[in-house]
Amino acid sequence: YGALAAALDAELRFAFEVDVGLHRGGFSSPAEIKALTIPKGLRCEGIMAYEAHAPEIPGLFGGAAKALKQASAKAAEFVAVLGPDQRRILNIGGSRTALLHGSGVANEVSIGSAFVLPKDFDTPGLDGFQPAAFIATSILKALDPVLPGPAAVSRTLQALGLFPRKGCYLYGGKWMAEPVFPKGMKPNGLVGLSSNQQFMGLPAGANVKPGDYAFLRPTQSEAVLQHFGAIAVFSDGRIVEFWPTLPMG
Structure with a gap:
């Protein structure tokens, strides 16, 4: 991306994908981000976190509430290594989890599938939604x-x-x-x-x-x-x- 920004003579904005428990990819440790040197032409806007695993955690291991709390805490660790001007996008959540968050470090959530509510998204956090696509x-x-x-x-x-x-x-x-x-x-x-x-x-x-x-x-x-x-x-x-x-x- 740094090479692309230089070739285009343009500034490219990006957000770090961070792993807060799903283990699907992204940076797994805040130290990895802290050690990076961001190339000229790139501007960090924040982080993107996803915790779709939370509703599937059995009660034996703390259930969804504990998993969401842990995900928020992990996201806060990543935010802590960003500069004050690198925190415009602090994203967390997906359709099945976004509305289950209370207070936390995130300043935005992501919702997509919930707006048409397919059958796999019949979860407690989406009680107020209705199916809209058939x-x-x-x-x-x-x-x-x-x-x-x-x-x-x-x-x-x-x-x-x-x-x-x-x-x-x-x-x-x-x-x-x-x-x-x-x-x-x-x-x-x-x-x-x-x-x-x-x-x-x-x-x-x-x-x-x-x-x-x-x-x-x-x-x-x-x-x-x-x-x-x-x-x-x-x-x-x-x-x-x-x-x-x-x-x-």
């Missing part, structure tokens, strides 16, 4: 499903509750998503997943037909949204505009 796909076929082979096998499995009496096939499939509508729709292990025509079991009372829409809630955000086109923004009973997503890569 996969809508057409129902291609609605039928009384039968497995390949003797019909008696299907009837026996249905009697045992292992295979549905009603089902449908969706356009596409095998997404990182969980079905939410029609109510009670779910995949079946005997048929398996497909990225072409996804089979879904339905409750006995479900009333669907080809051309109806099924809806699924993504379990992740960018990992799913980038596989589709623009997001159709639905408001007051109609699609009001389209929002492009960032490209893959």
